[in-house]
Amino acid sequence: MRNEKYILQRQIVTILLVTNLCLTSVLGNLPLVKRNRVAKEDVSRASQLQGNIQYGNQIGNLLGRPGEGYYLEVEIGTPPQKFNVLIDTGSSNLAVACKPTIEISTHFQTDKSSTYKGSGRSVTVPYTLGSWNGNLGEDVITISTIPDVSVTANIACIDKAEHFFMNDSNWQGILGLGYADIARPDSSVEPLFDTMVRLGQSKNIFSVQLCGLGYFSPNPNNTVGGSLILGGTAPEPYNGELFPTPIYKEWYYEVVIVDIEVADKSLDMDCKEYNFGKTIVDTGTTNLRLPYRVFNKIVQHIVQELQLNPEVVPPNAGFWSGEEVLCWKEGQVPYGVFPTVSLVLPANATASFKLVISPQQYLRPVGEENDNSPENDCFKFGISSLDSGSVIGAIVMEGFYVVFDRENKEVKFANSTCRPLDPDTVRSHIQGYMKYTGDYNDCAYKKVETDNKTLTIVGYVLAGICGVCILPLFVLLLQWQCRKCPCRKLKRSNSDFKDLMEGSS
Structure with a gap:
């Protein structure tokens, strides 16, 4: 009897442990309820409005310096304070320095703006290199080149930054032009451009022309310049046809690369490798950045092409890694021996086109401070590796006019009218259209995500399993209680007495 009771107790303890694990699993997998979620307003109506923006006024509104990005002048607050903000399609927050630092010449003084309102929320934004943190608020924002358009929008006051501002770069903040899904700390922080669209101040489209060091700037007051056209496209920055590629996912401007070529020869890699992580179009990144395996394959193919010319000695490993510069005597850069690099993008289900990137584009000129001697032209390799996907950065975009057509969910490319300093x-350029027989969706990186509906089903299944686990427990408990029942003991005593009486007779 003692052994039977001991075994019963062990069975109960075991079932209790299994039940606890089942319940923990159910609770851990049931979908979380999002609280205080801010509903997104429908912005499609704004895309149908003509808006008040004069595109011609925005030609040449971007300034910049080599390797330091392109910036736009904005006015913030009442009365307005002027600042330059880096344009960045790889983030979504408008942020400006609100404290003095040694790297910048001016900062936003919130106490001098009668329309500034703080929200009491803090925010931190990390980038591939650098980060900043500060506090969220809102104020009146005006783009200097479209003065008739002012909106009250979200703004972050930068209190602390690490490896973000650059000495004498002449910009004091950043204008994120990405989707609200990547806004920090969450998507309830509406980006400036989204606010303009929602209020009918702009169509849901903008375009960018970047003219790097090798071109005459559209802004005559700066070495490097370009145009950010909010609300549409303008005829001046491009010629020929606009070639569209679908936006695969609306957070960053994520697109899909279906092939990469060097000297018109395919790398012959699985197209998923080109997009591993994601592929985005980003004005805030200088280089063309690619996953490690793809980067190494490109370098291998470029070296093979250079070795075809016996008079050329391929650069050493330090150049390819971006740690060293490569210099030639002024005017004697052998552009002709370096091959082109092409990105092949899908236009639709049956056609594709190439962005053919010339050596003048990916051999990135560096400032004079990096020159070995003043009579030399020195360059860095404008293609680099990345562990989180591919980035079509400024060195690519400087060769093209790029339209971010959010209304039609496309990024469009055209040949740029940036006039080169050297006429030769x-x-x-763009080459297309070409026949495409694959499915570009198969090339995209797909992160496995479990939605709430799936989690709910899993939760119910696990609950059912737990029910099956718990049922034996109840049976055993019932049996145990029955064994302890006084009436059972009385019945057993009466039976024993009857046996005893029958035995004695």
Whole structure:
């Protein structure tokens, strides 16, 4: 009897442990309820409005310096305070320095703006290199080149930054032009451009022309310049046809690369490798950045092409890694021996086109402070590796006019009218259309995500399993209680007495 009771107790303890594990699993997998979620307003109506923006006024509104990005002048607050903000399609927050630092010449003084309102929320934004943190608020924002358009929008006051601002870069903040899904700390922080669209101040489209060091700037007051056209496209920055590629996912401007070529020869890699992580179009990144395996394959193919010319000694490993510069005597850069690099993008289910990037584009000129001697032209390799996907950065975009057509969910490319300093320069250009027989969706990186509906089903299944686990427990408990029942003991006593009486007779 003692052994039977001991075994019963062990069975109960075991079932209790299994039940606890089942319940923990159910609770851990049931979908979480999002609280205080801010509903997104429907912005499609704004895309149908003509808006008040005069596109011609925005030609040449971007300034910049080599390797330091392109910036736009904005006015913030009442009365307005002027600042330059880096344009960045790889983030979504408008942020400006609100404290003095040694790297910048001016900062936003919130106490001098009668329309500034703080929200009491803090925010931190990390980038591939650098980060900043500060506090969220809102104020009146005006783009200097479209003064008739002012909106009250979200703004972050930067209190602390690490490896973000650059000495004498002449910009004091950043204008994120990405989707609200990547806004920090969450998507309830509406980006400036989204606010303009929602209020009918702009169509849901903008376009960018970047003219790097090898071109005449559309802004005559700066070495490097370009145009950010909010609300549409303008005829001046491009010629020829606009070639569209679908936006695969609306957070960053994520697109899909279906092939990469060097000297018109495919790398012959699985197209998923080109997009491993994601592929985005980002004005805030200088280089063309690619996953490690793809980067190494490109370098291998470029070296093979250079070795075809016996008079050329391929650069050493330090150049390819971006740690060293490569210099030639002024005016004697052998652009002709370096091959083109092409990104093949899908236009639709049956056609594709190439962004043909010339050596003048990916051999990135560096400032004079990096020159070995003043009579030399020195360059860095404008293609680099990345562990989180591919980035079509400024060195690519400087060869093209790029339209972010959010209304039609497309990024469009056209040949740029940026005029090269050297008339003999081989221009980056678009080649297309070409027949495409694959499914570009198969090339995209797909992160496995479990939605709430799936989690709910899993939760119910686990609950059912737990029910099956718990049922034996109840049976055993019932049996145990029955064994302890006084009436059972009385019945057993009466039976024993009857046996005893029968035995004695």
